[in-house]
Amino acid sequence: MNAPHGPPLARLLDATADAVAAVRAGRSLTDVLARVPAELRPGVQALSFHALRWLGSAQGLRERLAPKPPPASVDALLLVALALLWPTGPGDAPPPYPEHTLVDQAVAAMHQRAPAAASFANAVLRRFLREREALVEAVRHAPVGAFNHPLWWIERLKRDWPAQWQALLLTANRKPPMTLRVNARRGSGTAYVQRLAALGRGATLLDDPPWQTLGRGQAVVLDEPCPVAALHGFAEGEVSVQDAAAQRAAPLLLGLGEPLPPGARVLDACAAPGGKTAHLLELAELDLLALDNDPARLARVQQTLQRLQLRATVQAGDARQPRQWWDGRPFDAILLDAPCTASGIVRRHPDVRWLRRADDVHALAQVQADLLEALWPLVKPGGRLLFATCSVFRDEGSRQIDAFMQRPHPGAPRLDDASPGHLLPSPDNAAQGSPARGAALQDGFFYALIHKT
Numbered sequence: 001m002n003a004p005h006g007p008p009l010a011r012l013l014d015a016t017a018d019a020v021a022a023v024r025a026g027r028s029l030t031d032v033l034a035r036v037p038a039e040l041r042p043g044v045q046a047l048s049f050h051a052l053r054w055l056g057s058a059q060g061l062r063e064r065l066a067p068k069p070p071p072a073s074v075d076a077l078l079l080v081a082l083a084l085l086w087p088t089g090p091g092d093a094p095p096p097y098p099e100h101t102l103v104d105q106a107v108a109a110m111h112q113r114a115p116a117a118a119s120f121a122n123a124v125l126r127r128f129l130r131e132r133e134a135l136v137e138a139v140r141h142a143p144v145g146a147f148n149h150p151l152w153w154i155e156r157l158k159r160d161w162p163a164q165w166q167a168l169l170l171t172a173n174r175k176p177p178m179t180l181r182v183n184a185r186r187g188s189g190t191a192y193v194q195r196l197a198a199l200g201r202g203a204t205l206l207d208d209p210p211w212q213t214l215g216r217g218q219a220v221v222l223d224e225p226c227p228v229a230a231l232h233g234f235a236e237g238e239v240s241v242q243d244a245a246a247q248r249a250a251p252l253l254l255g256l257g258e259p260l261p262p263g264a265r266v267l268d269a270c271a272a273p274g275g276k277t278a279h280l281l282e283l284a285e286l287d288l289l290a291l292d293n294d295p296a297r298l299a300r301v302q303q304t305l306q307r308l309q310l311r312a313t314v315q316a317g318d319a320r321q322p323r324q325w326w327d328g329r330p331f332d333a334i335l336l337d338a339p340c341t342a343s344g345i346v347r348r349h350p351d352v353r354w355l356r357r358a359d360d361v362h363a364l365a366q367v368q369a370d371l372l373e374a375l376w377p378l379v380k381p382g383g384r385l386l387f388a389t390c391s392v393f394r395d396e397g398s399r400q401i402d403a404f405m406q407r408p409h410p411g412a413p414r415l416d417d418a419s420p421g422h423l424l425p426s427p428d429n430a431a432q433g434s435p436a437r438g439a440a441l442q443d444g445f446f447y448a449l450i451h452k453t
Contacts (some may be wrong), residue, residue, distance in 0.1 A: 006043050009097065009105040013080060015040050015114055016047040021076035023052065029351035036323065051083040052097065052350035053148060053173045058083035060145035065124045067447045074110070074117045079123055081106035087136060091380055098276055099129060111191040135186050145400040147182050152341070152358035160394045164424060168392060168444070169424050176347040176443070178225035179206075181242040181275075182218040182310060184282045189217045192239060196220075199232060206244055208387075219244045238309040242275045245344075245442035246390070250279035252418065252449050253335050263287055264332040268312075269375055271317040272297030274304035276337055288312040289331075291319055320367075320374045330380035338368040340389035344444025365395045380451045381411055387448045397422050397446030404450075416449035423447070 022032045036044050058079040084095050084102055103125045110121040139145035141155050147169040157165040183191045189205045196203045202223030228234050254260050262285045268277045271290035292298050295316045302314055317325030342352045380384050388397045423445045
């Protein structure tokens with residue numbers, strides 16, 4: 001049995017099992033997929049995303065069906081098959097293959113992977129099909145099986161968001177929308193949507209105020225995701241892929257009420273991979289320094305700027321050590337999109353929840369605090385700093401900024417009333433000032449705009 005217009009399903013399942021095993025061993029799925037043969041990569045990515053979104057349920061099933069853990073290579077393939085067989089709910093991505101096809105191909109993959117375990121795998125998977133209702137009910141009684149996140153993550157969301165934690169966890173298991181940013185130097189969001197419609201591709205312009213780009217709506221959500229190579233005008237720099245929440249950074253820093261003057265000196269302190277850097281330059285004429293401590297990731301910034309025909313100074317350096325790279329001239333504005341747990345973008349990166357550990361939150365919060373302390377003196381009097389994280393954890397958002405504001409600093413910091421604070425990827429976000437129409441379409445983010453008085 002082959003995947004539609006693609007490699008045999010058994011081969012895809014085998015490669016997906018390797019990917020899931022690597023994530024469980026602590027490797028990033030992005031790095032793993034980069035090493036998958038090109039002809040397998042799209043299918044393996046799709047199956048890996050699905051398996052990782054339902055890995056908690058699959059683990060609960062395997063523990064009941066085979067209490068003694070099998071060898072890691074066998075376990076990984078079993079977990080992939082069980083995750084793909086797990087019954088999804090309304091709004092969730094359905095399993096991609098008929099169940100009996102999936103079982104047959106999983107057993108075929110096991111024959112190649114671990115021949116002695118093929119009969120065992122066949123018995124486990126077919127028993128699940130026979131006893132599915134009772135097994136699913138039992139697994140859903142455990143938090144990890146019900147919500148498909150580590151227990152520490154679930155407990156932290158309960159503390160941080162007692163009214164929204166379940167919605168956040170359920171939303172994180174749904175496929176994300178594909179959102180585009182139309183290059184404001186090249187055209188409008190309205191015109192791009194019309195062009196897509198003429199080509200038979202449906203899309204919606206997010207024209208509500210939080211997604212306005214200095215008065216021009218540029219955020220477009222596709223009805224159906226597609227490869228970037230298939231996007232009209234992508235190669236020519238007319239459009240980029242960027243979530244709606246991430247598109248708020250540039251307008252906030254540039255200032256809707258008090259815009260920066262042309263030629264303003266701006267630092268993007270953790271610039272890679274370059275989406276926010278490019279957005280700033282699409283909207284304004286700036287003297288912009290794009291800084292990142294990873295030279296390899298900086299290459300992606302250069303590639304993005306070249307595709308969009310934009311210019312910036314790109315430099316490698318640790319933002320926590322300005323003496324290593326700063327020329328002594330203060331900045332009118334600094335964007336600090338700080339390293340974080342990425343807990344707000346788990347729909348797009350479902351491996352993150354399984355890679356992070358509870359103590360990562362504290363460690364990353366300390367890095368964020370160090371960055372704030374190091375960069376604040378570089379802001380000129382009257383300037384501004386935008387602190388951002390793609391996290392829904394309060395320790396990486398509101399608590400971080402509360403602590404910063406309470407410490408003594410030169411040029412007393414003032415929090416801008418326009419600061420969105422936490423943006424949550426659920427309809428409950430409407431209560432925080434974002435329209436319900438767009439709230440469910442965005443990733444989880446935190447923004448605090450701070451002025452130096």
